[in-house]
Structure formats: structure tokens, C-alpha cells
Amino acid sequence: xxxxxxxxxxxxxxxxxxxxxxxxxxxxxxxxxxxxxxxxxxxxxxxxxxxxxxxxxxxxxxxxxxxxxxxxxxxxxxxxxxxxxxxxxxxxxxxxxxxxxxxxxxxxxxxxxxxxxxxxxxxxxxxxxxxxxxxxxxxxxxxxxxxxxxxxxxxxxxxxxxxxxxxxxxxxxxxxxxxx
Amino acid sequence: xxxxxxxxxxxxxxxxxxxxxxxxxxxxxxxxxxxxxxxxxxxxxxxxxxxxxxxxxxxxxxxxxxxxxxxxxxxxxxxxxxxxxxxxxxxxxxxxxxxxxxxxxxxxxxxxxxxxxxxxxxxxxxxxxxxxxxxxxxxxxxxxxxxxxxxxxxxxxxxxxxxxxxxxxxxxxxxxxxxxxxxxxxxxxxxxxxxxxxxxxxxxxxxxxxxxxxxxxxxxxxxxxxxxxxxxxxxxxxxxxxxxxxxxxxxxxxxxxxxxxxxxxxxxxxx
Numbered sequence: 178x179x180x181x182x183x184x185x186x187x188x189x190x191x192x193x194x195x196x197x198x199x200x201x202x203x204x205x206x207x208x209x210x211x212x213x214x215x216x217x218x219x220x221x222x223x224x225x226x227x228x229x230x231x232x233x234x235x236x237x238x239x240x241x242x243x244x245x246x247x248x249x250x251x252x253x254x255x256x257x258x259x260x261x262x263x264x265x266x267x268x269x270x271x272x273x274x275x276x277x278x279x280x281x282x283x284x285x286x287x288x289x290x291x292x293x294x295x296x297x298x299x300x301x302x303x304x305x306x307x308x309x310x311x312x313x314x315x316x317x318x319x320x321x322x323x324x325x326x327x328x329x330x331x332x333x334x335x336x337x338x339x340x341x342x343x344x345x346x347x348x349x350x351x352x353x354x355x356x357x
Numbered sequence: 358x359x360x361x362x363x364x365x366x367x368x369x370x371x372x373x374x375x376x377x378x379x380x381x382x383x384x385x386x387x388x389x390x391x392x393x394x395x396x397x398x399x400x401x402x403x404x405x406x407x408x409x410x411x412x413x414x415x416x417x418x419x420x421x422x423x424x425x426x427x428x429x430x431x432x433x434x435x436x437x438x439x440x441x442x443x444x445x446x447x448x449x450x451x452x453x454x455x456x457x458x459x460x461x462x463x464x465x466x467x468x469x470x471x472x473x474x475x476x477x478x479x480x481x482x483x484x485x486x487x488x489x490x491x492x493x494x495x496x497x498x499x500x501x502x503x504x505x506x507x508x509x510x511x512x513x514x515x516x517x518x519x520x521x522x523x524x525x526x527x528x529x530x531x532x533x534x535x536x537x538x539x540x541x542x543x544x545x546x547x548x549x550x551x552x553x554x555x556x557x558x559x560x561x562x563x564x565x566x567x568x569x570x571x572x573x574x575x576x577x578x579x580x581x582x583x584x585x586x587x588x589x590x591x592x593x594x595x596x597x598x599x600x601x602x603x604x605x606x607x608x609x610x611x612x613x614x615x616x617x618x619x620x621x622x623x624x625x626x627x628x
């Protein structure tokens with residue numbers, strides 16, 4: 178936002194037209210956050226190397242927070258976890274650690290790259306909660322049955338049980354039945 | 358915060374047992390957003406009931422955001438202070454979201470008068486709901502904004518003067534910022550209103566990519582303990598708190614860090 182044709186009645190904002198600062202504080206904060214977490218270009222004047230260091234540190238921190246909520250998903254990737262998470266999360270703002278892990282697990286499952294322990298963890302979550310991928314997960318009220326690899330997950334009245342059934346083939350996660 | 362709280366530690370569920378077993382402990386801090394509306398976790402409630410002061414420490418209010426702080430977050434923050442019977446509460450001079458996007462981290466503000474105005478407005482909104490004093494914590498910044506009008510001491514002092522808030526001085530952040538900017542941390546200590554300190558944070562970090570990161574998951578470096586001693590020699594803060602947020606070391610190592618903070622500040626050990 179640069180000077181020029183302001184309505185007469187609007188008081189001049191000394192910060193808007195100062196050289197080197199394009200826009201209000203809110204616009205400038207939004208531009209910085211977008212550059213840091215959503216892949217937008219870095220506003221002029223910032224040290225690109227240092228912002229890059231901050232971006233990496235942030236992804237590292239997020240990977241640890243997601244691992245706390247999705248321990249089996251993280252453990253299934255062993256020492257590659259941080260790299261796997263960072264590759265997925267770069268340019269993707271956080272929706273909170275639970276949903277970030279959920280979205281990543283679903284994407285890996287769709288690509289056939291979800292480790293078995295992560296598949297079990299995802300199946301347990303899918304059995305207990307309805308998650309539309311856009312808003313906060315909600316607890317299921319109807320019973321559900323899920324199969325992943327050789328594990329069967331059953332949820333009744335909020336209680337989730339898992340059985341390992343040797344000989345059950347495949348690693349597909351059954352699609353969710355319609356919820357209430 | 359009244360004098361004599363001495364050395365405390367950030368309460369986290371992972372180290373609740375360790376914290377509960379510290380015989381001389383007089384204060385802890387808990388992440389404000391982690392306190393449920395139904396009341397604190399049993400371990401924390403026990404500490405409070407045995408007379409340990411519990412301070413809620415907010416991380417998601419975004420006091421430095423250009424938009425007004427969200428009323429629901431302010432209510433939750435104020436309620437946490439009440440549930441904990443806290444002597445004070447604290448938050449950061451930072452923003453964590455903008456334009457509807459979460460940064461997932463505490464981000465630095467431009468040190469401009471416009472940013473001071475934003476912080477002052479949001480602090481007033483919080484203070485209107487909060488029944489105890491608020492302490493404000495300057496953060497560790499990996500990068501700075503290109504158009505600062507004020508230096509760090511001027512920026513912080515103006516915010517403290519206009520809000521009447523206490524200072525939560527993170528001595529590890531003082532160290533990190535000075536090291537990363539190539540400035541002298543003692544310069545900042547000499548220019549801050551040390552008598553306004555509510556309490557002090559002490560934490561560990563590590564260097565990578567040529568930058569010192571305030572990780573809270575590494576040991577407290579000797580240089581940070583030396584700054585605790587320098588600070589205490591100028592004006593001993595009423596309380597100092599060790600922050601550890603992961604990669605928890607064996608109990609003996611955590612006890613040694615608490616003892617080192619006590620030795621550097623001249624307070625009795627709590628272990």
C-alpha cells in the first residue's frame with residue numbers, strides 16, 4: 178500500500194507510507210507468516226538465509242510435536258521421521274499436531290507408504306473419531322470396524338479394541354461407514 | 358513476584374514425578390493453554406495444595422499480533438490463573454499467527470512504534486480480564502525485521518512503561534540474541550529495568566547452521582549460567598525457573614542444572 182489517493186477524511190497513517198515498510202503491521206505480519214509456513218515469497222529486506230534457518234527449526238519442532246501425538250507413526254519411520262514430516266509439512270501451515278499427523282498418515286496410506294505401526298495407529302484413530310480433513314475430529318457414536326494389514330480394529334461406545342489376525346492379507350484401510 | 362521463591366522448574370507431564378519429589382521447591386510454571394477448564398492435572402493440583410506457587414505461561418495469545426487478541430483465549434488464560442491460584446501470569450512479546458495462518462512458533466515483532474501500540478493494546482485487553490499481575494517475556498529471534506526504529510532495550514522498556522507489566526526475562530534468550538546478533542549481552546542487562554523483573558527463565562540450547570537455537574531440549578550452557586550470575590550481581594531476581602521441553606535427561610542431570618542455577622544466583626538449592 179503506497180501513498181496517493183486517500184480519501185480526505187481518513188487520517189494519514191505515518192507507518193503506511195514510510196519507506197521500506199509496505200503495508201500495515203497486520204499485512205506485513207501476514208506476509209511474513211505466509212513466507213515462513215505457506216511457501217509465499219519472502220517480503221523484501223529480510224535475511225533469506227536466517228529466515229530459512231528459522232523455517233527449518235520450525236519444521237523440526239513441529240515434527241517433534243506431531244510425534245508426541247502420533248508416536249507409532251513417527252516410530253515407524255525411525256530416524257527418517259523428521260525428514261518425512263518436513264517434506265510433507267514444508268509450505269503447509271499447521272492445523273495442530275493431531276490433524277497434521279492425521280493428514281500425513283492418510284496421505285502416506287493413499288500412496289502405499291504408511292509403515293505398519295502407523296497404519297495401526299491410524300486405524301485406531303479412524304475407528305474412534307470422525308475427521309473430515311478440514312475441521313476438528315469428532316468422536317464417533319456408532320460402532321465401527323476397521324481392518325489394516327493383519328489387524329482388526331473395533332470401536333463400540335467409544336472403546337477401541339484391536340486384534341492381530343495372522344494370515345489376513347493386504348495393508349488397505351477400509352473406508353469409513355457413514356457416521357451419525 | 359515476592360522475593361524468596363528462589364529456583365523453580367517448568368512443570369511438564371513427562372517430569373511430573375521428578376518435580377513432585379523436589380523437597381525445596383516453591384514455584385513452578387505450567388503452559389497456560391494446557392490447563393483444562395475443569396482444573397489442573399492431579400499432580401499440579403497437589404503441588405498447588407502444598408503451597409507451591411504455580412504460574413500459567415501463555416504461548417498462543419499472540420500479544421504482538423496486529424489484530425486484537427481473541428477474547429476466548431484471554432478468558433481461558435485468565436481462568437487458568439484463577440484455577441491455579443497463581444500469584445502472576447506470563448506471556449510473550451511476540452506474535453504466533455497472522456492473516457488466519459498459524460506460524461506454529463513465537464515470531465519476533467518489528468521494533469516499531471506501531472508494534473509497541475499493538476502490544477500495549479493487547480496487553481490492556483488481557484489485563485482487563487486477569488486478576489493477577491502479568492509478566493511479559495521477550496523472545497529469542499533467529500531473524501530480525503528490516504526496519505527497526507527502536508533498539509531492544511528501548512522497545513522493551515517502552516512496552517513495560519506503557520503497560521505497567523512485569524518483565525519475565527529469559528536469560529537464555531538474552532544470550533541467544535546477543536550471540537546471534539554479535540552484540541554484548543551485558544549491554545542489554547545494563548539498559549533493562551531489572552527492578553521490574555517478575556521472574557527469570559533459564560534454558561539450554563545448541564548451535565547449528567551458525568545460529569544458537571534456544572531449544573529447551575539441550576543442557577544449559579555455562580555462558581548462560583555466567584549471565585545468571587551477572588544478572589544476580591546487578592539485581593537479584595525474585596525467582597528463576599528452568600525450562601526443559603523434551604529430551605529429558607536423567608534426574609541427576611536435571612538436579613545438577615537446578616543446583617547450578619541456585620549457585621549462580623545465590624539462592625538455596627531445591628533438590
